[in-house]
Amino acid sequence: MRVLVLGGAGAVCNETTRDLARNSDFDEIVVADYNLDAAKELTESIGDQRLKPIFFDAGDYDSMLKLFPGFDVVVNGLPWKYDMPVTRACVEVGVNGLDVSTEEEQWDFHDTAKEKDIIFIPGVGATPGITNVMARRAANLMDHVEEVQINFAAFRCPAPAPGLLITFLWEFHPNTDERLYYKDGEFVLVGPFEGLKMVDFPGQIGEQEVCYIPHPETRTMPKSLGAKTVSVHGCFPAHAMRLAKAMLESGLYSEEPITINGKETTALEMMHDILLQLPETKQTPLWAYGLVVEVFGKKDGSDVKVKLWNRHPPMEEWGGKSAYYKNIAIPLSIGAQMIARGDIGARGVLPPETVINPEIFFAELEKRGITIEQEMS
Numbered sequence: 001m002r003v004l005v006l007g008g009a010g011a012v013c014n015e016t017t018r019d020l021a022r023n024s025d026f027d028e029i030v031v032a033d034y035n036l037d038a039a040k041e042l043t044e045s046i047g048d049q050r051l052k053p054i055f056f057d058a059g060d061y062d063s064m065l066k067l068f069p070g071f072d073v074v075v076n077g078l079p080w081k082y083d084m085p086v087t088r089a090c091v092e093v094g095v096n097g098l099d100v101s102t103e104e105e106q107w108d109f110h111d112t113a114k115e116k117d118i119i120f121i122p123g124v125g126a127t128p129g130i131t132n133v134m135a136r137r138a139a140n141l142m143d144h145v146e147e148v149q150i151n152f153a154a155f156r157c158p159a160p161a162p163g164l165l166i167t168f169l170w171e172f173h174p175n176t177d178e179r180l181y182y183k184d185g186e187f188v189l190v191g192p193f194e195g196l197k198m199v200d201f202p203g204q205i206g207e208q209e210v211c212y213i214p215h216p217e218t219r220t221m222p223k224s225l226g227a228k229t230v231s232v233h234g235c236f237p238a239h240a241m242r243l244a245k246a247m248l249e250s251g252l253y254s255e256e257p258i259t260i261n262g263k264e265t266t267a268l269e270m271m272h273d274i275l276l277q278l279p280e281t282k283q284t285p286l287w288a289y290g291l292v293v294e295v296f297g298k299k300d301g302s303d304v305k306v307k308l309w310n311r312h313p314p315m316e317e318w319g320g321k322s323a324y325y326k327n328i329a330i331p332l333s334i335g336a337q338m339i340a341r342g343d344i345g346a347r348g349v350l351p352p353e354t355v356i357n358p359e360i361f362f363a364e365l366e367k368r369g370i371t372i373e374q375e376m377s
Helices: 013-023 034-048 063-069 078-091 104-115 128-141 164-169 217-224 237-249 267-277 322-341 359-366
Strands: 002-006 030-033 051-055 071-077 096-099 120-121 144-157 181-182 186-189 197-201 206-212 229-236 258-259 263-265 286-297 302-311 371-376
Touching: 002 013, 002 371, 013 030, 013 034, 013 071, 013 322, 030 034, 034 051, 051 078, 063 071, 063 078, 071 078, 071 322, 078 096, 078 104, 078 120, 104 120, 120 322, 128 144, 128 217, 128 286, 128 302, 128 371, 144 197, 144 206, 144 217, 164 237, 164 267, 181 217, 197 286, 197 322, 217 229, 286 322, 322 359, 359 371
Parallel strands: 002 030, 002 071, 030 051, 071 096, 096 120, 144 229
Antiparallel strands: 144 286, 181 186, 181 229, 197 206, 206 229, 258 263, 286 302, 302 371
16 A cells, blocks of 8 residues: 655645654555655654655646556645645546645536545545544534534644745635635625634633634535534634734735835735744744534434534643644544545545544544543533
């Protein structure tokens, strides 16, 4: 069995590579990265003979079509802008795959993927990912799901890596049209910092103010779980939230052309470049990931609520920033192993809550220090 890890030496996915080496039965683990030196350094530091570093240019679609055949699973740890080409290439050559994020157009490949007898699962990280499986666990305890409330606290700095900075900026961009919640058959568009509420997260994060965030759970769960209302609220550390709010209030999300020192640019492009360079934007006092999912529904004719939340080792035990990254990277590794073992029998392009068995998934998380707790009332 062979697994291909795209961006396998990156900020997030190097933890996926480490977990695959530590816990999987794959015969070969190929670490494909544009930064070949980083891939070589990572594989040498792990010291597993199954690891093989190779150069990979995600902008070259033809290279995907040549590289992917022969692998049992493709793990996509690249920035979200590569979701579509990786999904399309996997379907075109008939190779199973999964990734961290979700693009709406990925679902268009469902029928073709099913015909080719493969599974591709978008969004197998923390949120989307663990949260989807949490919601499925709750739904399994009910006769009918009424509402799903997903809350997350992504405690990391604003710009630890280029892709993560883009994600941070996009989630608070005033023109992000995916910032939606679902209610009574309609998607409702909301602006940044709307829907403010307080949520108590486990461990060191504690109580935080969260707002609506554009995540794909709102798109998939009305159909997959039959929920009448679905929302995603989230936050970053307080200093990151202040930064996003200051940018919004100061017009620094503007994409109208401006000229600075004779060079045409935009306020957003300028801020992107500044934030990517400043050392302060790569620092945060706490690295952690908090998830709280509340599902409301009916059981035996009575109202019922199931609340689930995660716990993981503190940064002092889990290696600083790894206390954030592992919550995204480990689910990818587990998902790839479940596909390879045959734990996922469905075929097509499908969201995590429809194909990932919560009992298997949560047991694997617990082996690695991430526990999912729940209460029913």
